[in-house]
Amino acid sequence: MKKELIYTKLFSLVFILMFIFLTMEVSAAGGISIYTTYPSIVIKPGENIETTVTVSNSTGVGREIELKILSLPENWEAYLEGGGRIIDRVYVSKDDTDIYLNVKVPKEAEEGTYNVVLGATSGGYSDRLNMRYIIKPDAENKGEIETNYKELKGSSSTSFKYELQIKNNKNDAQTYSLGADVGRGWQVKFTEKYDSKEIASIPIESNRTANLVVEITPPATITAGEYIIPIAAVSNSETLSTEVKVIITGTYGMKVTTVTGRLNAETTAGKGETIDILIQNTGSAELRNIKLSSWQPTGWNVEFEKDSIDAIGAGESATVKATITPDEKALVGDYVVEISARAPEVTSSAEIRMMVKTSTLWGLAAIAVIAALGFGLYKIFKTYGRR
Amino acid sequence: MNKSGLWILYKKELADHLHSKRFFIVLFIIAITGFSSIFAAGKGIVEAIGKQESDTFVFLRLFTASDGSIPSFISFMSFLGPFVGLALGFDSINGERNRGTLSRLMAQPIARDSIINGKFLAGVTIIALMVFVLGVAIGALGIIMTGVPPTVDELFRIFTYLVLTIFYMSFWLALSQLFSILFKQTATSALAVIAVWLFLAIFLGLLINVLADFLYPLNSTSTLDIALKNSKMKLYLNRISPTTLYDETTITLLNPGVRSLGFVSQEQLIGAIPSALPFLQSLMIIWPHFVSLIAINMICFTISYIYFMKQEIRA
Numbered sequence: 073m074k075k076e077l078i079y080t081k082l083f084s085l086v087f088i089l090m091f092i093f094l095t096m097e098v099s100a101a102g103g104i105s106i107y108t109t110y111p112s113i114v115i116k117p118g119e120n121i122e123t124t125v126t127v128s129n130s131t132g133v134g135r136e137i138e139l140k141i142l143s144l145p146e147n148w149e150a151y152l153e154g155g156g157r158i159i160d161r162v163y164v165s166k167d168d169t170d171i172y173l174n175v176k177v178p179k180e181a182e183e184g185t186y187n188v189v190l191g192a193t194s195g196g197y198s199d200r201l202n203m204r205y206i207i208k209p210d211a212e213n214k215g216e217i218e219t220n221y222k223e224l225k226g227s228s229s230t231s232f233k234y235e236l237q238i239k240n241n242k243n244d245a246q247t248y249s250l251g252a253d254v255g256r257g258w259q260v261k262f263t264e265k266y267d268s269k270e271i272a273s274i275p276i277e278s279n280r281t282a283n284l285v286v287e288i289t290p291p292a293t294i295t296a297g298e299y300i301i302p303i304a305a306v307s308n309s310e311t312l313s314t315e316v317k318v319i320i321t322g323t324y325g326m327k328v329t330t331v332t333g334r335l336n337a338e339t340t341a342g343k344g345e346t347i348d349i350l351i352q353n354t355g356s357a358e359l360r361n362i363k364l365s366s367w368q369p370t371g372w373n374v375e376f377e378k379d380s381i382d383a384i385g386a387g388e389s390a391t392v393k394a395t396i397t398p399d400e401k402a403l404v405g406d407y408v409v410e411i412s413a414r415a416p417e418v419t420s421s422a423e424i425r426m427m428v429k430t431s432t433l434w435g436l437a438a439i440a441v442i443a444a445l446g447f448g449l450y451k452i453f454k455t456y457g458r459r
Numbered sequence: 460m461n462k463s464g465l466w467i468l469y470k471k472e473l474a475d476h477l478h479s480k481r482f483f484i485v486l487f488i489i490a491i492t493g494f495s496s497i498f499a500a501g502k503g504i505v506e507a508i509g510k511q512e513s514d515t516f517v518f519l520r521l522f523t524a525s526d527g528s529i530p531s532f533i534s535f536m537s538f539l540g541p542f543v544g545l546a547l548g549f550d551s552i553n554g555e556r557n558r559g560t561l562s563r564l565m566a567q568p569i570a571r572d573s574i575i576n577g578k579f580l581a582g583v584t585i586i587a588l589m590v591f592v593l594g595v596a597i598g599a600l601g602i603i604m605t606g607v608p609p610t611v612d613e614l615f616r617i618f619t620y621l622v623l624t625i626f627y628m629s630f631w632l633a634l635s636q637l638f639s640i641l642f643k644q645t646a647t648s649a650l651a652v653i654a655v656w657l658f659l660a661i662f663l664g665l666l667i668n669v670l671a672d673f674l675y676p677l678n679s680t681s682t683l684d685i686a687l688k689n690s691k692m693k694l695y696l697n698r699i700s701p702t703t704l705y706d707e708t709t710i711t712l713l714n715p716g717v718r719s720l721g722f723v724s725q726e727q728l729i730g731a732i733p734s735a736l737p738f739l740q741s742l743m744i745i746w747p748h749f750v751s752l753i754a755i756n757m758i759c760f761t762i763s764y765i766y767f768m769k770q771e772i773r774a
Contacts, residue, residue, distance in 0.1 A: 404718050445761075
């Protein structure tokens with residue numbers, strides 16, 4: 073009897089062992105498993121972590137697998153997500169299926185290592201995943217500032233728009249003052265992405281991102297070249313900075329006018345009038361080899377002090393004296409004279425209204441005639457009067 | 460002046476004119492024609508305001524515009540100017556002589572030249588009075604009709620035009636006074652003035668045309684040079700007539716767009732902008748004409764003065 077008992081026990085043991093071995097063998101050869109690529113993550117308090125968990129089935133037949141969060145630190149929250157919904161079962165055919173483990177870390181969580189255990193069972197098969205979360209409050213909680221473009225290119229009349237993302241990684245809300253270090257004449261405007269109001273500072277909740285737009289307008293008289301503009305967001309506890317590059321391409325512009333801005337002048341027929349012609353470079357690149365020419369009525373003469381100008385820098389101007397002489401036979405009244413400046417890249421012209429006046433000489437001569445007649449009349453009065 | 464009796468004679472002549480029926484007839488004719496022309500022009504302008512591009516110088520156009528049915532104010536003045544001068548002066552000396560009042564006047568202790576001076580000055584005063592009163596009244600009517608006040612430039616132009624009209628009428632006064640000294644009969648002197656008027660206004664132009672066409676015949680083969688000479692001769696000879704001088708001066712003064720009275724070549728127009736001249740420039744263009752009108756006034760008066768002083772009165 074005793075021997076029988078021992079046999080029975082032995083048999084049971086062998087059977088159990090066999091069963092264990094069998095299961096092990098089954099596990100090794102086929103079964104279910106859950107795993108993730110990064111089972112140990114450094115996080116901060118208050119963070120929400122989503123981890124992709126792969127559920128794998130190698131039993132050869134499709135299985136419905138029950139999922140369960142077996143262990144969770146106190147006050148932590150966790151759920152499983154699949155197809156956008158919270159789930160607790162997943163059907164896995166021969167292929168692997170990805171589900172998502174969402175873990176919400178409480179803000180007051182203390183430093184240390186925490187484990188979250190996820191279990192998967194299906195029939196006789198089971199597996200578990202041990203996720204390790206290491207809380208380091210100081211790790212990586214510096215805010216982030218990012219722009220979508222690093223470099224923009226355009227002419228001096230362009231305003232350059234960069235999208236700016238500021239992320240507050242701190243545990244508390246921060247107010248960031250915004251600024252950019254630009255030279256004189258530059259204009260920098262910060263706005264929210266979908267609002268046109270200009271902002272000087274922006275409050276950002278913890279672990280949130282603000283989407284801003286920074287618009288940079290270069291001075292009108294800027295010369296072509298590359299300009300690096302540092303942008304900073306400063307809060308009480310941190311300074312976030314980045315920089316963008318603005319590449320100004322050269323534009324060519326020229327304007328012809330007079331020094332006084334008056335585009336009319338007066339003169340008498342045949343008498344020259346000197347006008348100071350002002351040639352402005354309104355572009356952002358230097359103009360070279362500028363030639364002056366004119367269109368004038370027949371018989372008129374326009375003479376320039378110098379016919380050409382070697383170079384005018386961007387935003388600068390040059391003055392040339394032009395002497396306009398009307399024809400001797402020009403009528404009284406307004407005539408138009410056109411002064412043109414031509415550079416290889418650009419041309420410009422100004423129409424000057426010349427008013428030709430009558431010479432007062434003949435007017436005076438006529439008055440002399442009247443005076444002579446008056447004198448004659450006086451003489452006659454003297455001769456014949458008082459008889 | 461008082462001593463020589465000029466002031467007394469001047470006042471007396473003025474009173475005579477103002478009480479004469481002749482003056483009222485002249486004033487009536489001038490006023491009627493003036494007002495009717497302004498009325499017609501004003502109506503046309505009111506309709507045209509805003510429609511035409513020439514909205515500038517609306518006030519001046521009151522004087523120069525015509526609606527077709529009635530001639531413009533300036534052409535009336537040009538036409539009636541000789542009539543006013545003639546009416547006021549054709550019998551100034553020989554009328555007195557025929558009535559026998561001239562020798563009686565000479566018996567008074569007054570200087571002889573005071574008579575002719577006083578008569579001429581009184582005549583000029585009457586003309587000035589008439590022209591200015593009419594000018595201001597018509598201007599006022601124009602403002603009421605069009606609702607457009609004149610600009611300073613326009614005021615200067617109108618004023619100068621009125622002064623010019625006084626000189627023009629004074630010339631005809633001086634001329635008719637000269638004829639009233641030259642001819643014994645009032646009818647003769649009146650006819651003589653009318654003859655001169657008709658000659659200068661109508662026949663001179665015809666004669667000049669004949670002469671110019673004879674010297675520079677115009678036909679299909681004539682060159683541009685000939686045609687130009689022909690036209691220039693006509694233009695310059697026509698300026699002998701004070702009526703032509705007056706008309707050209709008027710047009711230049713009241714139309715700021717006029718830039719030249721001579722011939723304008725195509726070359727001179729290249730680059731020219733059609734624009735209004737300032738008043739002084741318009742006056743400068745026409746200054747020789749203006750001076751000529753004043754000069755013929757003085758010459759005419761001087762001749763009659765000399766004749767009168769040399770004349771034998773006791774007849």
